[in-house]
Amino acid sequence: MRSEVLTLALLVGFCTWAFRVFPTRADLSTLAPTGILARFLAATGPAAIATLFVASVMPWLQGGVALPMICGIAAVLAAYAGSRSVVAATLAGSVGYGFAVWGLAFWA
Structure with a gap:
């Protein structure tokens, strides 16, 4: 190396x-x-959300599947609207995105 x-x-x-x-x-x-x-x-909480958003958008922009991105964004918006907590929104987005990726891999 x-x-x-x-x-x-x-x-x-x-x-x-x-x-x-x-x-x-x-x-x-x-x-x-x-x-x-x-x-x-x-500002670290919103930065974490932005990082998760970019990580989920990049594969979609490169020709990947859009479902995980949509699920992650929906989970972030729903959690933030319900709790006004950046932490809850970040975790919900991660979980939503992860379950969508897992679901696509499991059912494919």
Whole structure:
């Protein structure tokens, strides 16, 4: 393996780990609600939804099946409309998309 690829993989892995661990380990009670770090952390939920959306749209745009994308989007919208929770919407979208993919693989 080339050293550039290994270095990049380690750097991305560390940044991903730090991004997930920092909010759970840090004392965020002293943050100003309108501060830049508080706004950044508040944006991670919508960013997760956008990432799931892009991951489900790309295969469809490349000629794949549209059913998982439609199920995932419908689950996100329904969960968010019902609970106004970004976490619930993210999980519902993942579950909806996953069940649709599983259903297509199972019934195909």
